[in-house]
Amino acid sequence: MKTFLTCFLFVAFTTSFAQEIYKPFAVEKEAIPKGGYALLEKFIQANQHMPYSAEVKKVKGTLYVSGVVEPDGSVSDVHVTRPLEPACDREAVRVVSLFKAWEPALKDGKPVRQEFTYSVKFSPTRTGxxxxxxxxxxxxxxxxxxxxxxxxxxxxxxxxxxxxxxxxxxxxxxxxxxxxxxxxDSLSVETRFVLGQKRPVADTIHLKLLAIKDKDSRYQGLQYSFYPDGALYSVELYEAGKSKGKTTCYYPNGLVRLQTDYNQAQPLEHRWYANGQVKQVATVTGDMPWETTIIDQWDSLGNQHVKLGEGMARTEFFNFRGWVIEEGKIKSGLQEGIWVGTVNGQLSYRDKYTKGKFVSGVSYGSDLDSVRYKRIAQLPEFSGGLKGMFNLIRRKIESSPDFAFKGMHGQVKVAFTVCTDGTLCNLKVVEGIRKDIDEAALQLVQETSGRWKPAVRRGRPTEVGFQIPISF
CATH class of the missing domain: 2.10.70 (Complement Module; domain 1)
Structure with missing residues (x-):
């Protein structure tokens, strides 16, 4: 009995000790955000929303939140210690709770729980x-x-x-x-399809798009996209159809996944992991995920592998074949030497770069047959070029009574896929005028099937989607 009681007291004492919360001055090493407080502040700025009720009240000020950094780097018990305004208080707790990429405090060389306090500033972001x-x-x-x-x-x-x-x-x-x-101007409510983040096969997400269009059908002002459950997917700012200001994309849990600042001479991009750990800082040089100059890059554990444009980098994205991972050397922010690409975990290609310029590559098939190439991608081509295709369509419209719609003027946008044999498939109208005119536009495009040279990517024919306007 005495032995049992002694063991019980020991276990109780040990558990109590493990759960003790220390003040910052009582530990050997304080808990800090991985990468430093500057990266935490960037995270707060990117994720923080000014509640609209607070916008109306023109609330401005600073509040303080406290919480506990756990031994695994997550946070708990986040609460307001000096309030500002109820909606702002709730928002501050939400944002600080999302960041779970701390280096825990150490006491006697072991991770322990530590109390922290952080200030969050709010000020109006909208006039009127x-x-x-x-x-x-x-x-x-x-x-x-x-x-x-x-x-x-x-x-x-x-x-x-x-x-x-x-x-x-x-x-x-x-x-x-x-x-x-x-x-x-008109309010446009549309459906947008994007690829999700699931692996090994990405899911397709149907987004609700809320956007303003001017009289010329160009996006204007703030544009919002929402997940099927109503959670915010992205916020974008447009001026006369062009991106301006900041574009922000979110994970389903409300944490920012990507933010691109178009106010810079060269757009600056920040990416984060789902726990709040910063992933990458880069300048954007093109429209595709890999068209960037990498400045800094971290893995999900907070280890920095690229610093000030030097190091070994890793990029991930999804294409028609699956999840693509590319790994290689970065020098002065640019790709250098051999970069290895895998698709769904299988070796797919090796590309050679010099100062960020592609030199040559080798791609591997399912049976590891190899194809060498000097260009990464070639778009599909119509025999006679796009100008020739539009001239052909125009002649058919003008010469055939089947396509004569007197008094009707407008444009039909047709989307289709150029298959690997040069035929067309998946034809559909994405913006129409009237059912009979839309069907005529589809017929006109269908008649070009078989006259296309397919796209080639890394030496192999591949399917590529296209969208063209047909004017009547």
């Missing part, structure tokens, strides 16, 4: 926020102005309680002492 609308004023050159008396235009956008638009903005022009309707 009101409970049910956003009102902005502009001068004659379209520049935002605060003083209504100096404005020539007034823009009113109706919004819901979260600040999302529920109708296209109406623009009013000053005429003497009155404001008269000048134009109304």
């Amino acid at each position: 926020a009101e409970p049910d609308k956003i009102v902005n004023f502009y001068d004659e050159h379209g520049n935002l102005v605060i003083d209504e008396q100096k404005a020539q235009f007034r823009q009113i956008t109706l919004v819901d309680s979260l600040g999302y638009p529920i109708a296209g903005p109406s623009v009013y022009k000053r005429q003497d002492a009155d404001w008269k309707l000048h134009q109304t």
